[in-house]
Amino acid sequence: MVMIETNQLTKVYGHTTVVDNVNLKIDEGHIFGFLGPNGAGKTTTILMLLGLTSPTSGTAHISGFDSTREALKVKRIAGYIPERVGFYNDMSAKQNLEYTANLNGIFGQKANQGVSKALEDVGLKDRAEEVVAHFSKGMKQRLAIADILVKQPKVAFLDEPTTGIDPAGITQILDLISHIAKSNNMTIVMSSHQLSQIQRVCSHVGIMSKGHLISAGSIEQLSKQAGDNKVVIEIQLAEATADIVEAIKNLPGVIGVEGETNSLNITCNEDLRRQISKVISDKGGLITQMKLQSYALEDVYMKILKGA
Amino acid sequence: MSTFFTVTKKELQDHFNSWRFMVLLFVILAAITYIFFAAGNIKSAATGASDFIFLSLFTATAIQTSTSLIPSSFLSLMAVLLPVAGIILGLDAINSERNNGTLSRLVSQPIYRDNIINAKFTAGIITIAIVLLTIVLLVSAMGLRMLGVPPSIEEIWRLFFFLVIGIIYGGFWLGLAILFSTLFKQVAVSAIVTIAVWLFFVVFYPIIYISIANMISSSTQAEAIKNAEMVINLTRLSPIQLFNESMAVLLIPQMRSASQLLQIFSTDAGNYLLTTPLSLAQSLIAVWSQITISIVLTTVCFALSYIKFMFEEIRSL
Numbered sequence: 001m002v003m004i005e006t007n008q009l010t011k012v013y014g015h016t017t018v019v020d021n022v023n024l025k026i027d028e029g030h031i032f033g034f035l036g037p038n039g040a041g042k043t044t045t046i047l048m049l050l051g052l053t054s055p056t057s058g059t060a061h062i063s064g065f066d067s068t069r070e071a072l073k074v075k076r077i078a079g080y081i082p083e084r085v086g087f088y089n090d091m092s093a094k095q096n097l098e099y100t101a102n103l104n105g106i107f108g109q110k111a112n113q114g115v116s117k118a119l120e121d122v123g124l125k126d127r128a129e130e131v132v133a134h135f136s137k138g139m140k141q142r143l144a145i146a147d148i149l150v151k152q153p154k155v156a157f158l159d160e161p162t163t164g165i166d167p168a169g170i171t172q173i174l175d176l177i178s179h180i181a182k183s184n185n186m187t188i189v190m191s192s193h194q195l196s197q198i199q200r201v202c203s204h205v206g207i208m209s210k211g212h213l214i215s216a217g218s219i220e221q222l223s224k225q226a227g228d229n230k231v232v233i234e235i236q237l238a239e240a241t242a243d244i245v246e247a248i249k250n251l252p253g254v255i256g257v258e259g260e261t262n263s264l265n266i267t268c269n270e271d272l273r274r275q276i277s278k279v280i281s282d283k284g285g286l287i288t289q290m291k292l293q294s295y296a297l298e299d300v301y302m303k304i305l306k307g308a
Numbered sequence: 309m310s311t312f313f314t315v316t317k318k319e320l321q322d323h324f325n326s327w328r329f330m331v332l333l334f335v336i337l338a339a340i341t342y343i344f345f346a347a348g349n350i351k352s353a354a355t356g357a358s359d360f361i362f363l364s365l366f367t368a369t370a371i372q373t374s375t376s377l378i379p380s381s382f383l384s385l386m387a388v389l390l391p392v393a394g395i396i397l398g399l400d401a402i403n404s405e406r407n408n409g410t411l412s413r414l415v416s417q418p419i420y421r422d423n424i425i426n427a428k429f430t431a432g433i434i435t436i437a438i439v440l441l442t443i444v445l446l447v448s449a450m451g452l453r454m455l456g457v458p459p460s461i462e463e464i465w466r467l468f469f470f471l472v473i474g475i476i477y478g479g480f481w482l483g484l485a486i487l488f489s490t491l492f493k494q495v496a497v498s499a500i501v502t503i504a505v506w507l508f509f510v511v512f513y514p515i516i517y518i519s520i521a522n523m524i525s526s527s528t529q530a531e532a533i534k535n536a537e538m539v540i541n542l543t544r545l546s547p548i549q550l551f552n553e554s555m556a557v558l559l560i561p562q563m564r565s566a567s568q569l570l571q572i573f574s575t576d577a578g579n580y581l582l583t584t585p586l587s588l589a590q591s592l593i594a595v596w597s598q599i600t601i602s603i604v605l606t607t608v609c610f611a612l613s614y615i616k617f618m619f620e621e622i623r624s625l
Contacts, residue, residue, distance in 0.1 A: 053621055079416075082412040087410060099314070099318055103311055103419055105418075
């Protein structure tokens with residue numbers, strides 16, 4: 001089922017077209033990565049989807065509701081974490097979330113339970129009574145995720161959820177995002193300018209640049225499309241004998257093998273991980289690590305970044 | 309509607325828990341000291357001459373000063389403190405939420421956007437009402453103890469209207485502060501601009517109309533009256549003047565019309581007044597236009613901020 005749909009969505013500020021005829025379709029349950037450099041129009045698109053900004057032309061729908069005309073219905077089923085999310089600093093984490101619950105028509109015991117559950121899910125249960133002013137950036141971001149969970153939305157929009165957070169915090173937040181998406185069957189739209197983060201959690205990607213949606217689809221689709229169907233597989237072996245390398249080279253679909261000592265980069269027409277591992281084990285080799293690299297997608301993204 | 313009450317409740321909690329409320333407590337304390345002095349003066353001067361001794365608590369000169377910058381009576385103190393209360397409660401209403409990043413989270417909840425600003429205004433008005441009511445009750449209680457004269461029914465009604473007009477007056481400054489907090493992104497800028505507008509009306513506006521009055525020469529008596537009227541009308545462009553006039557007429561029943569005010573505040577008051585007091589209804593009619601304009605001004609301020617807030621785009625910048 002299509003959860004999010006835009007039709008020729010356009011936003012013009014003065015003489016600049018910030019979002020230009022964007023047609024987007026996101027299915028229910030997908031984690032969609034919105035990729036693009038700063039100023040590509042990601043945030044504006046999200047704001048129009050949420051009904052916070054009215055489009056100059058075109059339409060946006062979430063779960064069948066028109067984002068502009070039925071903004072309140074949309075806001076009831078959609079959660080949003082803005083790029084610079086803020087909380088009332090003089091209120092505790094719990095009070096902040098209870099306020100959100102009340103605004104969504106959840107009161108009393110039910111609100112209390114929902115808030116405790118959400119704080120537990122993001123690992124802030126111990127600090128529930130603490131004033132938000134003492135929270136670090138990473139903790140605030142997790143609190144923002146809890147803030148969304150309180151609402152129990154069908155869709156969540158996360159605008160640059162990892163900016164300004166240390167690597168450990170980023171891992172924590174990305175894991176949290178994929179976890180809540182799975183356990184609540186939530187559709188998530190996450191914007192970022194970092195491909196690596198998008199690749200870690202998202203099943204589908206849309207790349208935006210200068211207001212245009214350049215391409216959208218599943219990560220595999222895009223990688224193939226971008227790299228003329230080339231896939232790079234990186235493997236590490238306990239010992240890379242010439243025998244093994246030769247056998248890989250002879251596999252149908254393998255275009256080239258390069259690399260030094262025990263790590264090899266294999267370029268092939270499609271995902272040949274299964275065949276490659278079989279060949280290696282047949283030859284008595286041991287794989288210590290194997291990774292499917294999407295260099296191709298990164299190339300495309302870098303080209304866009306440079307162009308912008 | 310329930311989201312409106314949720315936001316109002318939260319805003320009220322904010323007001324009561326914040327440093328602003330501590331400032332307002334000092335306001336209450338200041339008001340009480342004034343009454344203390346006023347009651348002493350009334351005791352030593354007037355003894356049973358007037359029918360409205362209790363009301364004179366609020367208007368009697370409490371502190372003799374040579375400069376107009378220091379309020380002399382409880383009433384003139386209120387003319388200063390109500391704006392302060394309104395400005396304190398409204399000066400960062402919208403822009404602090406915007407700077408904090410809470411506004412974009414708030415507007416993404418299922419809530420009509422006007423509920424946010426309506427609730428903020430309502431919470432401010434309720435706070436002002438509570439403060440003013442507390443002051444009036446405290447002052448009445450102290451006056452009752454120190455003078456030993458209970459208020460008559462009419463005096464209570466007049467005090468009730470004093471409360472209502474005081475709240476409207478505080479509401480005007482609250483509305484103005486909220487308006488500037490929607491117009492300016494920085495809290496410091498909106499605060500300074502609001503305070504500047506207030507200072508303009510307190511300090512500079514009198515200088516302007518006094519110098520205009522001095523420039524106009526009048527040879528005949530008819531001309532002199534005409535000029536005086538013009539100056540009075542000029543003063544009425546100031547919301548502070550509107551408050552002073554309506555309050556004076558309501559709390560000093562002997563006062564026949566607001567135009568006598570200039571004389572009252574410049575010279576020894578009572579001499580120009582007929583001693584028979586007006587009925588409450590007549591007093592209200594005398595200042596009806598002042599009250600109406602105050603309400604209009606308050607509404608305009610709020611309406612402007614409402615419009616600005618409704619059509620503004622909220623981005624997390």
